[in-house]
Amino acid sequence: MSFVCTKIYLFKGKEIFMKLDVLFLDFDGTVMEDKFRHYECYSQIMENFRCKPLDLDVYWNLKRNKRSLRDILKKSNFTEEETIFYQEWVKRIETKKYLKYAQLKPKVKETLIEWRKLCHKIILVSMRSSLENLVWQTKKESLYESFDEIRSCSPFIKHGKYNILSEYSFSTGIFIGDSEEDMVPAKMLGLKTIAVTNGIRDKKYLIADYYAEELFDVELEKIIKLCTQEGEEYDSISGS
CATH class of the missing domain: 3.40.50.1000 (HAD superfamily/HAD-like)
Incomplete structure (x- = not known):
């Protein structure tokens, strides 16, 4: 075409x-x-697993520069399997609770x-x-x-x-x-x-x-x- x-x-x-x-x-x-929606989802998952989330600007800069999820989780000291985070992310990110954070x-x-x-x-x-x-x-x-x-x-x-x-x-x-x-x-x-x-x-x-x-x-x-x-x-x- x-x-x-x-x-x-x-x-x-x-x-x-x-x-x-x-x-x-x-x-x-x-x-x-969308950065506030993404960050809120990420940070709440981190807190649920007793990890301290990265600062908003640090997190978003990593996303914008195509850093892998593995790298982001490593910098966040997330000790669980990557698949566990991803499953939590998929369950949350498109729900109305998190869509409300988009501006x-x-x-x-x-x-x-x-x-x-x-x-x-x-x-x-x-x-x-x-x-x-x-x-x-x-x-x-x-x-x-x-x-x-x-x-x-x-x-x-x-x-x-x-x-x-x-x-x-x-x-x-x-x-x-x-x-x-x-x-x-x-x-x-x-x-x-x-x-x-x-x-x-x-x-x-x-x-x-x-x-x-x-x-x-x-x-x-x-x-x-x-x-x-x-x-x-x-x-x-x-x-x-």
Whole structure:
């Protein structure tokens, strides 16, 4: 599936902007600030096993720099098996108790309202086992109506996001996310990619076409115009 950039037509000196077919948007780390949810889950598990959790900034820096769970547990002096921590994590991380610790990132609502003018569809795609709780969270944050579709795939299923994206047919599309799990499948399907660099991964680990620190920093209209210029000449349509 190849990405063909949206054309901009010049008609009688006026610019007519052609909407993007579909914008795919990640949720955790892109729309929501997730470090407090992750940290609360981690720290409570540590305390349950009588371990002192690392400081928030230390923990999150390790996560953003792709340090393994084994390394993080070692630094936390966690003496149980890694699988025990992981089982506790999976039981907790998507429950409403912990979802309440996630915070809406700055200017998300206003940004999505503006992007409605640029896109035919905005589809949320998240690696979540519980679609029910994902929908609940979007409603809690008054975001439910911002999306044409809300899709989720289990983090335990290989190529989950790829499988979802491959279901759609489109001529023009962009994926915005904050992790390798977003960038890699999107690129495989020919989508243009925009990496939000203030999420789960540091910028140096993300390979994307464009980068922005936060969602509201993404100049979506400008990016569509730029990729048009990369791909083909402007078409001039003269009036009679």
